[in-house]
Amino acid sequence: MPNAQALVETRALIKKFGPVTAVDGVSFRVDRGEVIGFLGPNGAGKSTTMKIIAGFLEPTSGDAFVAGHDSRRDPIAARRHLGYLPEGAPAYPDMTVADFLGFVAGMRGLTPRETSRRLAELVESIDLADVWNRRIEALSKGYKRRVGIAQALVHDPDVLILDEPTDGLDPNQKHEMRALIRALAPSKAIIVSTHILEEVEAICTRAIVIARGRKLADTTPAELLACAPPRDPSVPQLVKTTPLEDAFRHITLEQAGV
Amino acid sequence: MIFRREFAAYFATPLAAVFLAVFVAVSAGMTFFVSSFFERAQADLSTFFTWQPWLFLVLMPAIGMRLWAEERRLGTIELLMTLPVSPWKFVFGKWLAAFAFAGLALVLTMPLWITVNVLGSPDNGVIFASYIGAWLMAGAFLAIASCISALTKNQVLAFIGAVIVGFLFVMAGFDLVLAAVRPWAPDVIVQAIDSMSFIGHFQRITDGVFEASALVFFISLIGFALWLNVQILDARKAA
Numbered sequence: 001m002p003n004a005q006a007l008v009e010t011r012a013l014i015k016k017f018g019p020v021t022a023v024d025g026v027s028f029r030v031d032r033g034e035v036i037g038f039l040g041p042n043g044a045g046k047s048t049t050m051k052i053i054a055g056f057l058e059p060t061s062g063d064a065f066v067a068g069h070d071s072r073r074d075p076i077a078a079r080r081h082l083g084y085l086p087e088g089a090p091a092y093p094d095m096t097v098a099d100f101l102g103f104v105a106g107m108r109g110l111t112p113r114e115t116s117r118r119l120a121e122l123v124e125s126i127d128l129a130d131v132w133n134r135r136i137e138a139l140s141k142g143y144k145r146r147v148g149i150a151q152a153l154v155h156d157p158d159v160l161i162l163d164e165p166t167d168g169l170d171p172n173q174k175h176e177m178r179a180l181i182r183a184l185a186p187s188k189a190i191i192v193s194t195h196i197l198e199e200v201e202a203i204c205t206r207a208i209v210i211a212r213g214r215k216l217a218d219t220t221p222a223e224l225l226a227c228a229p230p231r232d233p234s235v236p237q238l239v240k241t242t243p244l245e246d247a248f249r250h251i252t253l254e255q256a257g258v
Numbered sequence: 259m260i261f262r263r264e265f266a267a268y269f270a271t272p273l274a275a276v277f278l279a280v281f282v283a284v285s286a287g288m289t290f291f292v293s294s295f296f297e298r299a300q301a302d303l304s305t306f307f308t309w310q311p312w313l314f315l316v317l318m319p320a321i322g323m324r325l326w327a328e329e330r331r332l333g334t335i336e337l338l339m340t341l342p343v344s345p346w347k348f349v350f351g352k353w354l355a356a357f358a359f360a361g362l363a364l365v366l367t368m369p370l371w372i373t374v375n376v377l378g379s380p381d382n383g384v385i386f387a388s389y390i391g392a393w394l395m396a397g398a399f400l401a402i403a404s405c406i407s408a409l410t411k412n413q414v415l416a417f418i419g420a421v422i423v424g425f426l427f428v429m430a431g432f433d434l435v436l437a438a439v440r441p442w443a444p445d446v447i448v449q450a451i452d453s454m455s456f457i458g459h460f461q462r463i464t465d466g467v468f469e470a471s472a473l474v475f476f477i478s479l480i481g482f483a484l485w486l487n488v489q490i491l492d493a494r495k496a497a
Contacts, residue, residue, distance in 0.1 A: 054340045058496045
């Protein structure tokens with residue numbers, strides 16, 4: 001049995017698409033109060049791992065648990081505890097924000113009363129009042145992303161999986177999104193994928209680095225920084241990098257044996 | 259919930275109105291001009307119903323093609339499939355919305371029914387049964403279209419695939435198909451294919467032989483196609 005404490009646990013997840021191994025033996029666990037930053041180059045297997053935890057894909061082998069429920073054997077129970085923002089924040093373009101969130105709440109089994117209470121809270125905390133009755137196709141990227149977050153939070157889940165929540169947002173919106181994730185953190189287990197390294201420092205309690213489907217590091221952002229190779233001051237830096245970038249490049253390029 | 263969203267989605271664009279107008283116009287056009295409704299001087303709607311399988315063959319895939327292909331293209335299928343809801347409910351709800359839409363299209367042709375009653379005294383029982391039969395046949399076309407739509411994110415492919423499969427079902431009772439099978443297949447199979455014919459079943463209803471077997475045929479075909487639809491969605495997870 002998975003430990004009751006761990007809200008998310010994966011054990012030796014493997015996912016193959018034909019001959020390609022997208023996820024190769026990834027195991028980790030996430031407890032309440034943690035914000036995990038999923039780091040890795042494009043195509044590293046971040047999204048695939050998140051899709052498996054969310055129950056959208058089945059692993060070739062290995063297990064994923066959400067709040068103690070096996071995502072394969074007991075998918076409905078696992079999904080009740082889960083809020084998921086897929087990559088690109090998909091939503092129905094022909095619906096208004098209000099209709100769409102009402103639809104998701106209804107599908108999640110909220111009563112009309114609970115729905116209107118929750119939606120009123122979300123309008124506040126995610127700042128959707130301005131676009132509430134607008135069609136989703138008419139929204140800016142930032143608002144679309146916020147609708148995606150709202151959709152994932154409608155049922156106040158224990159586990160939140162956000163695939164690139166700040167992608168395509170302007171710096172102010174990024175800041176707001178990070179503040180929101182941080183505010184949600186204490187009561188939930190959150191997994192956030194990103195390739196913006198500063199984001200990991202800003203909001204994450206732990207960073208998991210994935211490249212070529214393998215977990216290469218699982219540590220605090222501070223310790224990740226310590227992985228950065230020492231700089232040789234005599235070599236001029238053509239492209240300015242931060243120490244975190246150095247650490248990321250060191251782990252994903254050198255440890256992967258490129 | 260699903261039904262409501264999907265049914266509303268049809269009316270989110272002018273497409274619904276265009277579709278309904280085309281359906282009614284073509285149905286009436288076929289009845290009056292191609293089949294010479296007036297010259298026959300018979301108060302029945304057989305000239306109307308004869309064309310329905312052919313009309314449905316093209317129009318039902320047009321309604322059904324978006325059901326799953328659209329979800330895949332938008333990425334919203336990830337939302338649906340991670341909700342704590344059994345895929346059966348999605349498959350059935352979506353099909354039901356398309357089925358209701360097809361029902362609406364048929365209801366809009368009812369002025370024809372009124373017309374024949376003004377002009378003469380038709381067998382209204384047969385006409386009613388024919389409408390029910392046509393609706394169920396539309397449902398079967400839609401279930402097939404929905405099933406094929408789950409295979410792709412390209413609506414055009416979904417449309418073409420659904421037309422081809424639908425065509426085989428429509429033609430199953432004709433020699434074109436049977437002749438291709440007869441030389442090598444045992445009689446049982448030839449008869450089995452013959453019994454899959456949409457036109458065969460539909461004609462028996464419109465001829466006034468209200469056969470339960472024809473209704474059972476369409477209903478079981480709908481059930482099977484929707485079951486297959488769920489299996490396709492499940493298989494896609496493991497792919």
